[in-house]
Amino acid sequence: MYRSLSTDRVFDFINNGLLLIVIGMILFPLLFVVSASISDPNLVNMGQVWIWPRGITFEGYQRILHNNEIWMGYLNSIVYTVLGTLLHLVVLLPCAYALSRKELMGKKLIMWYFLLTMMIGGGLIPTYLLVKQLGMLNTIWSMVIPGVVGAWDILVAKTFFQQNVPDPLVEAAKVDGASYFYIFLRVALPLSLPIIAVMSLFHGVGLWNQYFNALIYLNDDSMYPLQLVLRKILVTQEMRSENLSSSAIQGEALAAQARIASILKYGVIVVSSLPLLIAYPFLQRFFLKGALVGSIKE
Amino acid sequence: MNTVEALDQAGQGTDRVSQSAIATVLRNFRRTWQLYVLLLPALLYFFILHYIPLYGVQIAFKDYMATKGIWGSPWIGLDHFQRFFNSYYFKDLIRNTLVLNVYGLLLFPLPILLALSFNEVKNATFKKWAQTITYAPHFISTVVMAGMVIAFLDPETGLINSIIKVFGGNAIPFLIIPQWFKHIFVWSGQWQGLGWGAIIYLAALAGVNPDLHDAASVDGASRIRRIWHINIPAIMPTVIILFILTMGSFMSIGFEKVLLLQNALNMSSSDVIQTFVYRSGLLQSEYSFSAAVGLFDSLINVVLLVLTNLVARRTTGNSLW
Structure with a gap:
């Protein structure tokens, strides 16, 4: 019983981990677009903006x-x-x-x-x-x-x-x-x-x-x-x-x-x-x- | 038996002798004519916008002249088809169309895997959030999708190239290198459609009897074995139906996105039959020739649909008809 519980946990760990990676890959471009839309365009173009906005501006x-x-x-x-x-x-x-x-x-x-x-x-x-x-x-x-x-x-x-x-x-x-x-x-x-x-x-x-x-x-x-x-x-x-x-x-x-x-x-x-x-x-x-x-x- | 049928039959009983089949139909029609009025708009719409163009397909076998119209233009047989088969771009168009579609087809199992994975998640809140996020890109328009791809892949300012540069690589001008086109097209499609594609399998998985799983775990079957022997067989009919449907639109997947991502430099691998039909037909007004090319494309689709359906029915017993 102990063994089956632990393999169960390993399974959950791997499954949830893989799901998190997939979700991250889907979410990242969406977040980036929103952040880039309110960031300083120069920073965006130089690749300085990743997930959080930088140099916030609403000029766009x-x-x-x-x-x-x-x-x-x-x-x-x-x-x-x-x-x-x-x-x-x-x-x-x-x-x-x-x-x-x-x-x-x-x-x-x-x-x-x-x-x-x-x-x-x-x-x-x-x-x-x-x-x-x-x-x-x-x-x-x-x-x-x-x-x-x-x-x-x-x-x-x-x-x-x-x-x-x-x-x-x-x-x-x-x-x-x-x-x-x-x-x-x-x-x-x-x-x-x-x-x-x-x-x-x-x-x-x-x-x-x-x-x-x-x-x-x-x-x-x-x-x-x-x-x-x-x-x-x-x-x-x-x-x-x-x-x-x-x-x-x-x-x-x-x-x-x-x-x-x-x-x-x-x-x-x-x-x-x-x-x-x-x-x-x-x-x-x-x-x-x-x-x-x-x-x-x- | 419902009331109306009963009343109807009682009525028929009294004067059955004198009634001919036509009279029955007429009487029935007099009773149900309003249903046909309700049908009328849809019947008319399909007649005009589906069946008249079907009749218009004959321009593929004619030398269409705008002044003479579809009916008056002279027949020229299979000339347009011959010209297409003999053209220098024929091989490229077929190859590109096949490559993009076969590549897409190879990724057909991905939404199934995602659904199986979702189904194993025990935490309801995590599951709900995960699903909401993965479904969201489905609602992004083709134009915005193409715009995002173009922005992200820009060699100087794009996100992907920024990442490559962070890891010490050199920027790659993805969209002007023909070899990259298929990957861009297919994987951006997966990003957008993966979660949505999983919904239908999740629904099928929800119908699996939990007793089966309980019994299997009592017998000592691991999670993987239970997925393999219980979940996958349970969703197999759904998988096969969706596979047939995919094959039915095999040659025509996503050309609206192809059209947006295509440029003069990646043309050698991005020009597919349908973008060609658009360009030669609507931009260069070669109506007859383009209609012939389009007809060739849809013929392949119908043949593939019928064949896949036949094979599926013979081998698995599941089919569309």
Whole structure:
């Protein structure tokens, strides 16, 4: 007995130790970004900042506050995310509810009509040409309509309705003469808050984070979502100095520009991830639920 | 039997003789038409944004001209495919696509290992914190992820090179050396997705009957042996389903991140089929040719999905369909 206890302890020690290393490796870059965003950029660039901020300054955040492009991107992203999530629910929920009713004729065929698109699709070019032909290029619709709902979402929401809207309740309402519209709105929807939460969260995060559709469908800077503005700052690094500062100083030295670019860089990472980072601990159980309902095989 | 079906059958009983199958369907439809109205937005959306592009795939076999449209452009058969197969970049594109994906696939067991490890943690608070931290990077956007990679790997100011310099090494300009690209791409993906990938296995592990473990420890089985003989078999069906799904998107993993990390100097190892389709199709407007390349890519995906599913069903009895 003594021996098995001690090997148990060795096991725990090694297991927890390895886990701590993994957690450290995941946490370190996150902490560094936050610290670098409030540290003196020169110290950051010289590799003097590790985990704790040094030479604390909020210059980066001040510049972000006064940067119109970032604010505009933020606003656009909020509009696309809210509108896109609403559309998502409006298309998804009625469809999933209808599919959950067993008296629906041709249910199997309709389900396959949706599921088939998971395996085969037109691909990038035919989809782009269609969006173009529909006149959606450079409109808000190109941001919210393509990808508004996927076959997987339908499958998951349908399963939810089947499991969580008690049949006797629906039948009773029908005996009372309620229509399907009424039952959907007054019986099924009030019972489906968990699936609404999960679906909105996942779709909302997806919309907030996506850049590729904006890259191919939008060409007007004033419509760019935050992610495309970030792409300019972080990836292509094409922010011009007059954009970096509202009070662009003529003849600003190159070194100073690099300094600004650097402090802005870590600041925008924090600012753009802020909504999710704040919400995440509170919403974690919904996210987990979503990750799991999404994995239930029918 | 529920009320409506009962009422329905009672009704059918009275005038069954005169009723044809069509009439039954019509009557049924009159009763349930509202369900189809509820379905309509989704049906329309899928028709327009999924099935019309599917019909548009024919431009891969045509010489597409914007003025004539998809329908009016002349057929040219497999010319675009031939041009792609014979092009000098064909081999590079296939190789890069395969390398990035096979490398990613080799790391498929990592989230499983993390889940098994989490499952052994006894301290609930530590477990909760550990999970919260490992899940967090999943919510970082692709652009921010690429931005972090670029910032960290900067030869002069980047964190990674600062660490290398502290240990007396020389800075490495990672992103402009083609050989480094696969490591950067795959490991940054693991940093971001490891914890999230473990969730589903953790759920499967939560379903393991504790009695099995109790019985095994009474028989003197060590922790490792119990994990090997109880936990791993318990999550095997989940592992196989996820493996099939991964294979189904084999050729198309993460090209949005590839596109952001790619630059003129690492192109020889970072250009994959999908980034090529984007560049030649949308930047150079070679619609037909790019559609053909894209079609080739998705054909490989479908074939891989079907094959993996078949093999999994034959060997393990688990499959998607």
